[in-house]
Amino acid sequence: MYNPENHIYVIFGASGDLTKRKLVPALYALFVQKMLPEKFVLLGVSRSDFSDDEFRNRMKEAIIKYKEIDDESQIDKFVKKLFYTPISFDDEIHYKNLLNKIKSLREEFGTNGNTIFYLSTPPNVYGIIPQRLTSVGLNKQDDGWKRLIIEKPFGYDLESAIKLKDLLLKDWTEEQIYRIDHYLGKETVQNLLVTRFSNGIFEPLWNRNYIHHIEITSAESIGVEKRGGYYESSGALRDMVQNHLLQVVGLTAMEPPSSLEASAIRNEILKVFQSLRPFKKDEIKNNTIRGQYTSSKIKGEVVKGYRQEEGVNPESQTETYAALKFYIDNWRWGGVPFYIRTGKRLPTRVTEVVIHFKETPHFLFAKHQMNNSCNMLIIRIQPDEGILLKFGMKTPGAGFEVQNVNMDFHYSDLTNQRIPPAYERLLHDTMKGDSTLFARTDEVLEAWKFLTPVLECWKNDKNVPLLGYPAGTWGPEHADDLIEGDGRHWHYPCKNLADDGVYCEL
Structure with missing residues (x-):
């Protein structure tokens, strides 16, 4: 070492x-x-x-x-x-x-x-x-x-991020600055690169010809705890989407880097951010959802709503749930919708990337819930870290009834390997001078540029509702309306990688 x-x-x-x-x-x-x-x-x-x-x-x-x-x-x-x-x-x-x-x-x-x-x-x-x-x-x-x-956070919005950038780069060089994002220190986030670029069975399919849509979820089962004061000035979009989730989008969507040098990888992530289709003002209402958790009873225990939390304005308009639909306008991803969501007080703590492959062009076999039973590759970042592939198999018995089965790998199966926690890996990288897993200034500014219209719209447009959702549920009632296609919905993960379903944690 x-x-x-x-x-x-x-x-x-x-x-x-x-x-x-x-x-x-x-x-x-x-x-x-x-x-x-x-x-x-x-x-x-x-x-x-x-x-x-x-x-x-x-x-x-x-x-x-x-x-x-x-x-x-x-x-x-x-x-x-x-x-x-x-x-x-x-x-x-x-x-x-x-x-x-x-x-x-x-x-x-x-x-x-x-x-x-x-x-x-x-x-x-x-x-x-x-x-x-x-x-x-x-x-x-x-x-x-x-x-x-x-x-994090590097700035509160695009304007403040530019000011901070100018202030820092006046006396420090870009090579001296490391913007730490503990999500990028997770083994399974880094494994996105390995899954894609070391396997001949995945990379040829990793494009608009074979992928219907991609969703990225980062859910937390806890509320804001004692961070109500901070969260009031932040909200889910600033706290999670601007940094963590967009970085995961970058790793999921990037082109193969020319090498594993930090600059090569970061250059490709930057190209993804530069290709994000800007939100037009009249599109934001139909392509974003914001919500705030309300009081509920979970496993017999009454849980406070966000507005009852310590340090929170009783009339707060801060979102604790955010979901976005957007496109990456480049050759690889043209026309493929990306969906990202994050929220507090959801049924379980989980972060994952779900690749939904297109259906076969002709259905020979009977299928139930056809739209949501096509092939999926699930890359679980936390907990129960691993990879799951869903595909159809014949149900035993007469006829050709098809059911989904799982092929899964769990990092815990590598029993002789200790998986270093995120901060351990990142602190060691700062000592080595390895900036691969740290966000560069131009990446951060592109992320703010992409989200600024949404932030402004949510703040100023009274026609964009703040939807309530009971603590312990998967967000606002109409969250599935964001997903394109009849009968399609978000993937509802459980704590365990191989399980899923709306009610598994409730």
């Missing part, structure tokens, strides 16, 4: 939830697997006033509580590499102190100038911190590389 160069990993917002739950447990897992450099230091930075020992104790508890790997024997050795310094994100004096702290750690541990800055902070300081780092020269690469890791 390739070990990264020696460096210091600086996490801004080190007292926050993401650092405890994901980042430090992931770094510990890399340490146990000997995938960190020989000389490695983690410096936590945030407003809280901790000593080094207090920070280490908190992180030790986090590693045990949110463990990514079973081996706990090396925790004490790992936390000796952890240090902490308090900071006010907008105070230039504090950045001089930060520079001095980093210099002293470099001298003590011999890490040279290589440094990663991870912004696990509220988005409103994404522009401030890089500017302050620049003011003390921490963006300069004459003594070693410097990298900036930014969590």
